[in-house]
Amino acid sequence: MNDMAIDYTAVFRGLPGMVALLTPELVYADVNEDFLRATGRRREQVVGRHIFDVFPENPDNPASQGMRNVESSMLRVVATGERDTMALQRYDVEYPDRPGQWEERYWSPVNAPVLGPDGKVVLVMHRVEEVTELIRARGGPQNSRARILEAELYTRARELQELNERLRQAHAREREVALALQEAMLPAHRQVGDHRAAVRYRPAVGALNVCGDWYDVVDLVGGHRLGVSVGDVVGHGLAAAGVMGQLRSALTATSRVAEGPAQALDVLGRYAHVVDGAESATAVTTFVDFDRRTITYSSAGHPPPALVHPDGRVEFLDKATDPPLDARPDPAPRPQATITFTEGATLVLYTDGLIERRHEDIDTGLSRLADTLGRHREADPENLADTVLLELLPPGGATDDTALIIVRL
Known part of the structure; x- marks a missing residue:
């Protein structure tokens, strides 16, 4: 050779x-x-x-x-x-x-x-x-929107199944694979048009550098719109990371063609039923419309996003909550709600590792988060993200994974 x-x-x-x-x-x-x-x-x-x-x-x-x-x-x-x-x-x-x-x-x-x-x-x-033949076989142009969603999920699932197979074959190099997967699946901070965004990821103490928590930012079709999501898969290590990758990619794909966040989570919930390891997985997704200055959101068993108003008032988006993705044997349409925002507000999405502590009511963690966000509301997203982690996570590290994304609106 x-x-x-x-x-x-x-x-x-x-x-x-x-x-x-x-x-x-x-x-x-x-x-x-x-x-x-x-x-x-x-x-x-x-x-x-x-x-x-x-x-x-x-x-x-x-x-x-x-x-x-x-x-x-x-x-x-x-x-x-x-x-x-x-x-x-x-x-x-x-x-x-x-x-x-x-x-x-x-x-x-x-x-x-x-x-x-x-x-x-x-x-x-x-x-x-x-995938033209798949679309045609499933009902043709009259059902094109639903078939596009289905075919897109099929394509992404097949790609990620191949990734999972490679991960199993690479067990001897587990740590190196984990680092590469984290970098590929969890993108670094980015500039979102004229708006700044910061992301953070912290694995649980003793876990690999990759886990089941994830976040995503995606440009939506039509107008000046943005999809911001976080999710949480039970467990740590490569198995949880593989499930995380499948759900994250599926939600990214459906968000780009769904009518709203509720429909995106509807499709994701149906997909979660056929993904091993997706039991009890949670997710929340928000569609931000910068032209109308609205946030439309839907949650599948996930802690509520926080909207920090310029005056320091913190509002948790908890008007459209539903069970986790794979909780129902027969999925039903999920709720969604819409709220307005003013320029300079801040949207914060996170996973439960940021706020939940053993032997402590979750409301205590939410109050702690609201206090930190209100006091440091004028900080830029990068500094605000660092401050939130510093004030809310235990000094020696948390026992659960944490993902955090902050977008200045």
Whole structure:
């Protein structure tokens, strides 16, 4: 093997599944054989051409936004150098031999950067999984919204099942795998448009550096909106982390296409029924609309988010609570509630490790949190997050995992 030169061009073109390489200007640099076969195009019709020259939007269907969404994702990859997994997308693809005639397709895309020696993005790798037949087999366009949710969950579940299998095979390297999984599943702090967000994660004392607590921030489709969520899976270590990864990815996917947080948790609850280890898992998700200055929220057995008003008043969002994700044998629609906020308010989501202590009423922990948030309300999110952990967690570490996310509105 050491004496054999590997033809990486041949390897790329032989990759299973649809894969394309594009320049930062979104011009196709190369595509593999499955990409050509699935799209019905020849190499010379694709390579060297801009993405919208090859796959234009359907002018007769203004609702077809698949290619525009892909463009936005790719430009984020170029700007940040970070991988971007997209929600399931509907495309209207023009027949190559019948101009003006379009076919409805459903693709699940992932865009990843290819970095040059200087660390800058030189190519965008675009991988696509085709799920059109699954959509059609499940009821066609008349049920497209529900089928998109189902197909997206199916795609993410299959990817995460593969991840769990690799984790089991890597038992001898458990700690290294745990660190890598934490970094992949729990993103670092980020700037959310004009709004600052801070995240923190603290494993329980004696646990691996990864656990069943998770958080997520996701840009929502339509308007200036943001989804902010936290969740908690029972247990520690790689088994809990695998379940955490499945639930977090599923909620991310459903949030992007759900009508509201209650529907997102409805779908997640149904999914939790088929995930081993998801028993008693909890989650809370909030949809923040910055244009309307509203927060719509729903909770599945999770401690309530806190809204810190600019005047220091702390309000717990507890008007839409429901049992944990897998609590009902027959899932029912979950409640949701909406509250308004003023500019400069702060949204705080957390897991129970932050507030719960043995032999202590939970209201005591909530009061302690409210006091800290009110006194330090003017601190920026990063400093506020550090202060909350310093004042609320025991000096020697907590016996339960803790996740915390703070967004300045």
